[in-house]
Amino acid sequence: MAKIEYDELVQLLQDGKIGHLRVLLESDDAEAYLEWCEQHGIEPSEESAEFYYDETEIDMMERQLIDDECYGIWN
């Protein structure tokens, strides 16, 4: 099955068709999330995924700003 683009995952999440756990596990953040779970002595779950997602997620507008190629020119 082809990998779903992140934007599409977020859209599915917002539509309530998938949960936070699937978003994380199918995104580039999967490894970081699983490592975080291990470091916190918990199993991956919908609850912890939602928390991890909320702590790390940058909304699309911010992501677009921050990913800009000239980001940080003045810093």
Added chain:
Amino acid sequence: MAGQKRTDIPDETLAGQFDEMKKRHPDAILLFRTGDTYMTYRQDADKASSVLGIELRERSLPDNTTIRTAGFPYHALDTYLPRLVRAGLRVAICEQLEDPKRKKKEADGLDTSGPIKEPIKKENDMPRKKKEKAPQEEPGKTAGVPADGENPKEKKSESTSHSAGQGDAATERKPREPQMVTVNGDKVTHGHAYRSNVNPEDWYFTARINGQQLKPQKMEPADVAAYDKKEIGVPELMQRYYPTKLMPRVPEEAFKYPNGLAGPSGPLTVEKFNVYKETDETRADYGRYKFYAQVGDKKMSAPASRDDLNAYFDRVATPGQLVERNFGERLHLPSHYAQFRLPDGIDPKGVRVAKDRSDGKWKVSADLGEGLGRTSKQEISFDDGYSLFKAKSATREQIAAKYLGGEIAAMMAAPLSVEKSASMKM
């Protein structure tokens, strides 16, 4: 003006170029340099016209369609660009490659007016989006102040002065030196403040740690002003907005369960600790993040503070510490009560915990002595009463400090007048 003659004739290829670029940067206003003019098209022209008060025109294209345009002379860029940025808009400047033949004509003093003969055909023909002004705009300026103390104007000049031919070389970047290194050895880069596109009055601070982008945090106006004046830099803002990222992490072993904890009458065992969001809509704390803990056979949950959530996420507090903070009262932990202390000079003998005859509730009050008077009576929780009278893991002074700490501090800061004190004695 010779150059304006060129801009009076909208180029259908430029319009196509605009559409192509707009797809890639839908949230930015694209300023196209055509001759001596910066032009905007379609929806960008609407915005530019509205914000800058410049004329909005409708032009005919060769295919009998029309396009809205608005433009201003190139030399007015320094005037108009800050206005667009201050309006909360992101701006991308697109310039065409200089035609060597045309350049030579200009050098020879020849008239270079007339339609652009070589329309831009591909993105590489123009410099890349030069800079996203809005997100990096520094408070009160169009350019920002680097936290590392470098001159922003010099940097800006470097980034904006490159010609189209130098575009690729100019965009190559050297590895970024960290702005600070945390006690955990994490490297902080890209720390900066930027203005919100949605609410231009709001400023956000963000940074990367080990290349990982941190969630932007809304800044306090005082911090924005201090950052603008270079009174504070990235380390201070990191401390303010990402304090737990800078604290030493606890070992992973601390999160292995079961986990020991000192109880009121011997060790307790934390069997499980995690976080979840309350989903019961009938509860007052619906939608809030809560900690769940199983200590021994006791299962508990409590709404979590933002500080504790961050501490948990960044692993700078052990589950045992978080249990103490959030469930210490319910578990009657001595460590929970140890945090409460009466101010120096307050005699513990003045503390009274008694059942109020009027309503039958247990309350705490304190007589602070002559000149200060007596505090109000505050009802204590069942668990605190249990800790005081049954588990004996709390003292009267600690209970008083827990419930009356703020009131006592206020009374000590503003003691009663002699007259009032005297009247209370009567």
